[in-house]
Amino acid sequence: MSNPLDNHASAEVAARVERRWATLMVAFVSLLVAVVVFTGLHWAMMPPSRVELVNPETLHVSGEFVESNLGSAVETDGSVTVRILAQQYSFTPQCIVVPTNTPITFRATSADVVHGFLVTDTNLNSMVEPGYISTFRTTFDKPADHLMPCHEYCGTGHQGMWAHVKVIDKDAFMQMANQAGNSARRLSCVK
Numbered sequence: 001m002s003n004p005l006d007n008h009a010s011a012e013v014a015a016r017v018e019r020r021w022a023t024l025m026v027a028f029v030s031l032l033v034a035v036v037v038f039t040g041l042h043w044a045m046m047p048p049s050r051v052e053l054v055n056p057e058t059l060h061v062s063g064e065f066v067e068s069n070l071g072s073a074v075e076t077d078g079s080v081t082v083r084i085l086a087q088q089y090s091f092t093p094q095c096i097v098v099p100t101n102t103p104i105t106f107r108a109t110s111a112d113v114v115h116g117f118l119v120t121d122t123n124l125n126s127m128v129e130p131g132y133i134s135t136f137r138t139t140f141d142k143p144a145d146h147l148m149p150c151h152e153y154c155g156t157g158h159q160g161m162w163a164h165v166k167v168i169d170k171d172a173f174m175q176m177a178n179q180a181g182n183s184a185r186r187l188s189c190v191k
């Protein structure tokens with residue numbers, strides 16, 4: 001027979017252990033919430049909240065995703081818009097050129113199935129869906145070469161689907177843009 005004093009002591013131990021576990025779990029959940037808030041605010045990682053539609057069947061024929069309009073364009077406010085078309089199994093353009101220290105807006109859509117849009121070493125990471133225009137804004141602070149692989153399985157040629165994002169000095173980029181003239185020509189680094 002155990003004596004009542006022992007029972008009392010073990011009940012206290014049990015309560016203490018339970019309190020510790022509860023504290024640990026609350027701390028763990030708080031940490032996860034903090035990570036979500038941090039990545040959301042600091043890296044601006046959040047699901048796109050706007051829906052812009054486009055007809056995937058007429059992309060090649062008319063509208064902003066016709067071939068001659070793909071690539072980088074300098075806007076009147078000095079920002080740069082990059083239009084990208086994803087289709088099995090490539091991105092157009094294959095080599096995207098953008099300036100440093102300039103607000104860049106990527107606008108991408110797919111002509112066929114769901115593709116992935118990821119620029120390595122940046123916070124750009126999303127999906128490109130047929131029927132929708134995906135928009136991402138960013139600024140690159142230094143010249144660099146980033147890979148842009150499709151990271152959403154899109155068929156047998158998926159692993160070969162990728163492009164480059166070449167970030168060049170702002171002055172060099174603007175010089176390129178001036179040379180291209182005021183024509184509707186878009187910039188890319190496709191040789």
Ligand code: CUA
Pocket residue numbers: 087088089114115116150151152153154155158159161
């Ligand atoms: Cu496109 Cu995977």
